Amino acid sequence: xxxxxxVHALVLGDLLTARQWxxxxxxxxxxxETIPEPADLNERHAAIAAGMVELFAERSGATAPEWTSKIGxxxxxxxxxxxxxxxxxxxxxxxxxxPDALRKRNLVALPEFLxxx
Numbered sequence: 001x002x003x004x005x006x007v008h009a010l011v012l013g014d015l016l017t018a019r020q021w022x023x024x025x026x027x028x029x030x031x032x033e034t035i036p037e038p039a040d041l042n043e044r045h046a047a048i049a050a051g052m053v054e055l056f057a058e059r060s061g062a063t064a065p066e067w068t069s070k071i072g073x074x075x076x077x078x079x080x081x082x083x084x085x086x087x088x089x090x091x092x093x094x095x096x097x098x099p100d101a102l103r104k105r106n107l108v109a110l111p112e113f114l115x116x117x
Contacts, residue, residue, distance in 0.1 A: 001024065001025055001028065001030060002038070003035055003038050003049050003052065003053060003091035004038045004041065004045075004049070006018055006021045006022070006028070006029060006052060007038070007041070007048045007049050007052070008044050009021060010048055010052075010080050011044075011045065011048070013082040013091075015081070015082070015114075016116060018056060019116075020035075022056070022114045022116050023077065023116055025056070025072060026116040028109055030056075031062070032053060032062045032064065033057065033062050033063050033064070033065060034058050034063075034065065035053050035065055036067075037065070037067035038074075043074060043075075044074050045072065046071050046077060047071055047072070047074045047078075047105040047106070047107060048078070048080070048105075048107065049071070049106045050067070050068040050070075050071035050101075050105065051068075051071075051099075051101045051102045051104075051107050052071065052101075052102075052114075053068050054068045054101035055099045055101040055102060058099075059115070060115055064101075065088075071105070072105065073104065073105045073106040074105060074106045074107070075106070076106070077106050077107075077108060078100070078106065078107050078108065079108045079109075080107055080109040080113065081094070081108075081109050081110060081113060082111070084108065084109070090110060091108070093110060093111075094108050094109055094110045095108060097110075097111050098110060098111060098113070099111060
C-alpha cells in the first residue's frame with residue numbers, strides 16, 4: 001500500500017476512498033513503523049502523509065517512522081474533512097480536540113477522523 005494514495009484521496013476530499021484505504025491497511029495489519037517516506041510530495045502533501053502515518057501508528061500502538069518527525073506544519077490551515085468549516089460546533093471541536101499528529105501540522109479533522117472499527 002502506498003501512503004500517497006491516501007494523501008491523494010484526502011486532497012481531493014474523497015473520504016470514501018480514504019476510508020477504504022484505511023480499512024484495507026487495517027485488514028492487512030499494515031506495519032506503520034516501516035512506511036517509507038513518500039518521494040516527490042509537495043509541502044502540503046508531505047504534511048498530510050506524515051500526519052496520517054503518525055496518527056495511525058499512535059492508534060495501533062506503534063512508533064511512527066523517523067521521517068515523520070522531520071515534516072512540519074503547512075502555512076495555511078488545511079481541513080481534511082470537506083464541509084467541516086460549515087459546522088461551527090464540529091469545527092471548534094476539531095480545532096480544540098483533533099488528533100495531535102494533525103493539529104501540529106495545521107491540519108484540521110475531528111478526533112475520530114478515519115477511525116476503523
